[in-house]
Amino acid sequence: MRGEAHGLLRRGLEGVRGLSALQLPAAQTSSHRGVQARPRRERQADARPGRERLQGRGGVSRGQGVTPAAPEPEALSPDELRDAWPALSAEERAEGLKLLPRDTAEDLFFSISPREQVELILALPQAEQRSWVRGLAPDDAADLVQEAPTEFRDRLLGMLDDQTRREVQALLAYREDHAGGLMNPRFARLRPDMTVDEAVTYLRRQTRQSVEMTYYAYVLDSSQRLLGVVSFRELIAARGDRRVSELMKTDVRTVDADADQEVVARLFRETGLMAIPVVDAEKRMKGVVTVDDIVEVVSEEATEDIQKLGGSESLGEPYLTIALNRMIRKRAGWLAALFLGEMLTATAMGYFEHEIDRAVVLALFVPLIISSGGNSGSQATSLVIRAMALGELRLRDWFRVIRREFGAGLALGSILGAIGLTRILLWQAFFNTYGEHYLLVGLTVASSLIGVVTFGTLAGSLLPFLLRRLGFDPASASAPFVATLVDVTGLIIYFTTASAILRGTLL
């Protein structure tokens, strides 16, 4: 049975390998003194000893010179499994995990996304599910439950021990993308009247529970209000008979439990802190958000913005593993909406059909002119959306942005206009392409470009402000959205300019 499953997986891996025609150079990271990759190893071992405890295993330290056992010749390496991971079904992944040593398998399990964890657990025999769920820290378990299908949630909660279940249920009350949903409710607590020696003993006891023991210990009063913070470094460095209240810093940056994760991420970037305590409306401390979780948040927010900026809904799952029909649905919505908007170009073109009929030469420049407006709008919107996400731009800055972009648009439009005019003059000189009124045609194209690029720049930079003011995500002002908006307007600018300049000659 086991051999058979292994064979199945092997064939799966071969299939994946068969596809690789191009090879990426080896990543510039190395696993020093370790045969096996150990994702999230240190963190689990150090910060969350509860995982090991719950698994019924012993201490986490490892004597020097105890080298990991060499893999058997036919054994699956974790790196192989990780490489093939995206291409495997949940069943194949479950089979793959069984072939690894338990601790290596757990490391892999802890490092994948909550959605993948759910799929994996659902693919396991019921008797084996609990031991995997129990290995998770409260905040990770909460993510798992949140990702699970509704009918499966109660069973997942039932697998947890009582304390963790209570904590997970408290966490589930918070939105996943709020500070309360990011925090770990287990953190190192001290009382202000403890001596340093008492504090160290007390912390030593707390490490036996799975507290998020990163860098700071938090000093709380009897009603859980945050009085101050003291770092482990300060505790190590201080004399043993000093009071915690003398050591602690009292001006602590905190974040509300219902603060958006983007706000939390910005605070981390501004302050360079390793951890920020989360408080409720009564300033009672509820948990702690650590900077390592913020790396993921910053990365996810950027992924969302980039995908929206490209003109689709945010996928919400990795590109390679999202089901094709789900991906198509996420992309079709905006694409169809933009198509409907873009139909106005056909209407606008129809409105100017008479002009085109009389001077087909005008039609030749339609794609050139409207795409230039779209390109400049795309530049402007992506710059503004990113500056907003970074907190560099706020709503009240809209007028300063207008002034900047008006200047930039005029300059960029003039550059393109000059290039366009030169091109028309050159072609005219060499091929006599544009007939006797080539100078007027060139003038029409050049001044249209200035107008269209300036409009595109302004539209691209202001649309994110407008969306945000109306309560939408500014990143929805995608490059294609702006381009569509500018296409229709660009046609009107172009043909109106043409009417003004060419009336009596070509038109």
Add this chain to the structure above:
Amino acid sequence: MRGEAHGLLRRGLEGVRGLSALQLPAAQTSSHRGVQARPRRERQADARPGRERLQGRGGVSRGQGVTPAAPEPEALSPDELRDAWPALSAEERAEGLKLLPRDTAEDLFFSISPREQVELILALPQAEQRSWVRGLAPDDAADLVQEAPTEFRDRLLGMLDDQTRREVQALLAYREDHAGGLMNPRFARLRPDMTVDEAVTYLRRQTRQSVEMTYYAYVLDSSQRLLGVVSFRELIAARGDRRVSELMKTDVRTVDADADQEVVARLFRETGLMAIPVVDAEKRMKGVVTVDDIVEVVSEEATEDIQKLGGSESLGEPYLTIALNRMIRKRAGWLAALFLGEMLTATAMGYFEHEIDRAVVLALFVPLIISSGGNSGSQATSLVIRAMALGELRLRDWFRVIRREFGAGLALGSILGAIGLTRILLWQAFFNTYGEHYLLVGLTVASSLIGVVTFGTLAGSLLPFLLRRLGFDPASASAPFVATLVDVTGLIIYFTTASAILRGTLL
């Protein structure tokens, strides 16, 4: 003098306030028990005590109940200054800093970008420059020197104390965006044969130098090779007579000094570690990268990708503070290049001028069709670029991407084709817009849409692979770049389809 400067700054602030017509709701963060915002406060106090030491100030702890002095009525608050910051000149910023208490001013100084730090220092009287430069940790000082104009670098280096200068010079040998440029060369070191008690005493002594004392202590042999790592938590929890070599973990993830920061960031995201040691080619430990620096890296990489995706060069400085002419230059390059590429549309249109002349109705749909190709290409390229940046997609995955995008493109093209055909049939029924051959026109538009959208999707998804294969940044496959590529090809697809379907009737 001081009053005058204050007045000047005040007027500057009023001017900035005058611009704010729209107001952002107050951010959901609060500074608990602190009147003044203290950016990077904890980190400097805890992780880099050397800053305080170098400033000649005393201990960093603060007794409970010592509340910060209330600001004088006319005093400038740090929040006010921070809000107005982007709008102020370097001179005004220097004036503003002088109005703050020294430690608050330092916190603000430490939290701004190296480029802003340089400008600020250059705006200060020469006699005051050194005390600010000396406050920086070695890695921050290296960033500062790197950002400074060449002729100013030696003077900056001369302001540092001997040890820091040597460290900064060593750091300057690394590229800013490599692991060696990110790392702090001061970290907590232990020897394997120390007892836990000896280790704690030794660490206590090291905290008096400004070591990056976050969470781990690194165990090195006599030639600085990394043997293992031990966390402060483990040291606190362990019996005093145990050896460090028994406690330490020996399978440590490390990163090469010349690894790209994107690789380092990915390793942090995969492992959830708080710090990763940096080693040279001989596996000697050179420094440590901490996760709080990675938040900035992840954010910067995303900024770069988003700005490139929008079709401009990466700005490299905040949107509001970059000089307008520098921003225009960063945007004009790509815009002009794309414009030159887009000129091929005029050539292509000229090639089909005869067809347009005979059937002007064809021209009406040109913007609709080519923009649909551009939009679908923009979706595909942004999805693929992001998946590449996250490490989800590697070069060898190109064929799987082709298969996915071919399916997605056909599906999306069919959806748009159906909408387009419906639109033509509706308009024909109500307005008789398209004459007797409306069905053939509809068929031309629908099948062109399928072809153009499929091509756009494939081009958008493969261009990043191609660029990466050739050694360029895949993010240069911007939405406008792909749109331009697809515009030209889309015209050819459209008119070729039209020739095939309409020959003998309209053409």
